[in-house]
Amino acid sequence: MTHALSAGVPAIPRGTWRDHPNFQTQTLLLGSHRNFRRVSQWLIERAEQGEASSLRWPFDRWKGAMHGHEHYEESKLYPFLARRFGIDLSVMQQGHEALQHAEEQVFAAFDSGHVAIEALRLHHDILIAHLELEEDHVIPCLLSLTAEEFEAYSRARVT
Ligand SMILES: [Fe+2]
Numbered sequence: 556m557t558h559a560l561s562a563g564v565p566a567i568p569r570g571t572w573r574d575h576p577n578f579q580t581q582t583l584l585l586g587s588h589r590n591f592r593r594v595s596q597w598l599i600e601r602a603e604q605g606e607a608s609s610l611r612w613p614f615d616r617w618k619g620a621m622h623g624h625e626h627y628e629e630s631k632l633y634p635f636l637a638r639r640f641g642i643d644l645s646v647m648q649q650g651h652e653a654l655q656h657a658e659e660q661v662f663a664a665f666d667s668g669h670v671a672i673e674a675l676r677l678h679h680d681i682l683i684a685h686l687e688l689e690e691d692h693v694i695p696c697l698l699s700l701t702a703e704e705f706e707a708y709s710r711a712r713v714t
Protein backbone atom coordinates (compact mmCIF):
# COMPACT_ATOMS: atom_id res chain seq x y z
CA MET A 556 0.00 0.00 0.00
CA THR A 557 1.27 3.46 -0.74
CA HIS A 558 0.44 6.47 1.35
CA ALA A 559 1.78 9.96 1.77
CA LEU A 560 4.16 10.58 4.63
CA SER A 561 3.74 13.71 6.73
CA ALA A 562 6.32 16.38 6.02
CA GLY A 563 9.28 16.17 8.38
CA VAL A 564 9.51 12.38 8.66
CA PRO A 565 13.17 11.41 8.06
CA ALA A 566 13.71 9.65 4.72
CA ILE A 567 14.72 6.14 5.83
CA PRO A 568 13.09 3.54 3.54
CA ARG A 569 11.48 0.50 5.17
CA GLY A 570 13.86 -1.87 3.37
CA THR A 571 16.85 -0.36 5.17
CA TRP A 572 15.48 -0.25 8.73
CA ARG A 573 17.03 -3.56 9.78
CA ASP A 574 20.51 -2.41 8.80
CA HIS A 575 20.27 0.81 10.81
CA PRO A 576 22.57 0.85 13.88
CA ASN A 577 19.66 1.87 16.13
CA PHE A 578 17.28 -0.84 14.87
CA GLN A 579 17.83 -3.35 17.69
CA THR A 580 17.45 -0.84 20.51
CA GLN A 581 14.99 1.77 19.27
CA THR A 582 12.26 -0.10 17.36
CA LEU A 583 10.73 -2.33 20.04
CA LEU A 584 7.33 -1.10 18.91
CA LEU A 585 7.66 -3.35 15.86
CA GLY A 586 7.49 -6.41 18.13
CA SER A 587 4.12 -5.33 19.52
CA HIS A 588 2.84 -4.69 16.02
CA ARG A 589 4.03 -8.11 14.87
CA ASN A 590 1.99 -9.70 17.67
CA PHE A 591 -1.08 -7.61 16.81
CA ARG A 592 -0.92 -8.80 13.20
CA ARG A 593 -0.50 -12.44 14.29
CA VAL A 594 -3.38 -12.40 16.76
CA SER A 595 -5.68 -10.68 14.28
CA GLN A 596 -4.89 -13.31 11.65
CA TRP A 597 -5.38 -16.09 14.21
CA LEU A 598 -8.83 -14.75 15.15
CA ILE A 599 -9.92 -14.70 11.51
CA GLU A 600 -8.65 -18.25 10.92
CA ARG A 601 -10.49 -19.50 14.01
CA ALA A 602 -13.66 -17.74 12.87
CA GLU A 603 -13.33 -19.31 9.43
CA GLN A 604 -13.12 -22.71 11.12
CA GLY A 605 -16.49 -22.09 12.75
CA GLU A 606 -15.20 -21.17 16.19
CA ALA A 607 -16.46 -17.59 16.20
CA SER A 608 -18.65 -18.12 19.27
CA SER A 609 -15.59 -18.84 21.44
CA LEU A 610 -13.62 -15.81 20.28
CA ARG A 611 -15.31 -13.03 22.24
CA TRP A 612 -13.09 -13.52 25.29
CA PRO A 613 -9.71 -13.64 23.45
CA PHE A 614 -10.78 -10.69 21.29
CA ASP A 615 -11.71 -8.72 24.40
CA ARG A 616 -8.40 -9.53 26.13
CA TRP A 617 -6.39 -8.71 23.03
CA LYS A 618 -8.12 -5.39 22.50
CA GLY A 619 -7.48 -4.52 26.14
CA ALA A 620 -3.75 -4.92 25.54
CA MET A 621 -3.99 -2.91 22.34
CA HIS A 622 -5.74 -0.07 24.13
CA GLY A 623 -2.78 0.14 26.51
CA HIS A 624 -0.47 0.35 23.49
CA GLU A 625 -2.61 3.09 21.92
CA HIS A 626 -2.71 5.05 25.18
CA TYR A 627 1.08 4.94 25.35
CA GLU A 628 1.31 6.17 21.76
CA GLU A 629 -1.19 8.99 22.19
CA SER A 630 0.10 10.20 25.54
CA LYS A 631 3.85 9.75 25.10
CA LEU A 632 5.11 8.70 21.68
CA TYR A 633 3.07 10.92 19.34
CA PRO A 634 3.46 14.15 21.38
CA PHE A 635 7.21 13.57 21.69
CA LEU A 636 7.72 12.90 17.97
CA ALA A 637 5.41 15.76 16.96
CA ARG A 638 7.53 18.16 19.05
CA ARG A 639 10.90 16.69 18.13
CA PHE A 640 10.34 16.45 14.36
CA GLY A 641 7.58 19.03 13.85
CA ILE A 642 5.32 16.41 12.26
CA ASP A 643 1.55 16.08 12.26
CA LEU A 644 0.48 12.68 13.59
CA SER A 645 -3.25 13.40 13.86
CA VAL A 646 -3.92 10.77 11.19
CA MET A 647 -2.64 8.14 13.66
CA GLN A 648 -5.15 9.26 16.25
CA GLN A 649 -7.84 8.96 13.57
CA GLY A 650 -6.62 5.40 12.93
CA HIS A 651 -7.21 4.54 16.59
CA GLU A 652 -10.72 6.00 16.35
CA ALA A 653 -11.44 3.93 13.22
CA LEU A 654 -10.18 0.84 15.05
CA GLN A 655 -12.44 1.62 17.99
CA HIS A 656 -15.43 1.83 15.68
CA ALA A 657 -14.49 -1.47 13.99
CA GLU A 658 -14.02 -3.08 17.41
CA GLU A 659 -17.55 -2.06 18.44
CA GLN A 660 -18.85 -3.71 15.28
CA VAL A 661 -17.06 -6.95 16.19
CA PHE A 662 -18.61 -6.93 19.67
CA ALA A 663 -22.02 -6.16 18.15
CA ALA A 664 -21.60 -9.17 15.85
CA PHE A 665 -20.59 -11.41 18.78
CA ASP A 666 -23.52 -10.16 20.86
CA SER A 667 -26.06 -10.62 18.08
CA GLY A 668 -25.13 -14.27 17.73
CA HIS A 669 -24.16 -13.77 14.11
CA VAL A 670 -20.91 -15.02 12.68
CA ALA A 671 -18.36 -12.29 13.30
CA ILE A 672 -16.03 -13.09 10.39
CA GLU A 673 -16.92 -10.05 8.31
CA ALA A 674 -16.56 -7.70 11.28
CA LEU A 675 -13.23 -9.32 12.19
CA ARG A 676 -11.99 -8.94 8.62
CA LEU A 677 -12.98 -5.28 8.55
CA HIS A 678 -11.20 -4.73 11.86
CA HIS A 679 -8.15 -6.59 10.49
CA ASP A 680 -7.95 -4.45 7.35
CA ILE A 681 -8.16 -1.22 9.34
CA LEU A 682 -5.56 -2.52 11.80
CA ILE A 683 -3.08 -3.57 9.10
CA ALA A 684 -3.40 -0.21 7.33
CA HIS A 685 -2.93 1.68 10.61
CA LEU A 686 0.12 -0.32 11.67
CA GLU A 687 1.81 0.17 8.32
CA LEU A 688 1.11 3.90 8.20
CA GLU A 689 2.22 4.28 11.81
CA GLU A 690 5.44 2.35 11.27
CA ASP A 691 6.27 4.38 8.16
CA HIS A 692 5.98 7.57 10.22
CA VAL A 693 7.28 6.52 13.60
CA ILE A 694 10.15 4.12 12.86
CA PRO A 695 12.25 6.56 10.76
CA CYS A 696 11.86 9.10 13.57
CA LEU A 697 12.87 6.63 16.27
CA LEU A 698 15.86 5.46 14.25
CA SER A 699 16.97 9.07 13.80
CA LEU A 700 17.16 9.77 17.51
CA THR A 701 20.57 9.63 19.12
CA ALA A 702 21.01 6.95 21.78
CA GLU A 703 20.98 9.72 24.42
CA GLU A 704 17.75 11.21 23.10
CA PHE A 705 16.09 7.81 22.98
CA GLU A 706 17.24 7.04 26.49
CA ALA A 707 15.82 10.32 27.81
CA TYR A 708 12.57 9.70 25.94
CA SER A 709 12.31 6.17 27.34
CA ARG A 710 12.79 7.40 30.89
CA ALA A 711 10.13 10.12 30.61
CA ARG A 712 6.88 9.18 32.30
CA VAL A 713 3.68 8.45 30.40
CA THR A 714 1.27 11.23 31.28
FE1 LIG B 1 -1.31 3.05 16.86
Ligand SMILES: [Fe+2]
Pocket residue numbers: 584588624628689
Ligand atom coordinates in the same frame (compact mmCIF):
# COMPACT_ATOMS: atom_id res chain seq x y z
FE1 LIG C 1 1.30 1.13 17.41
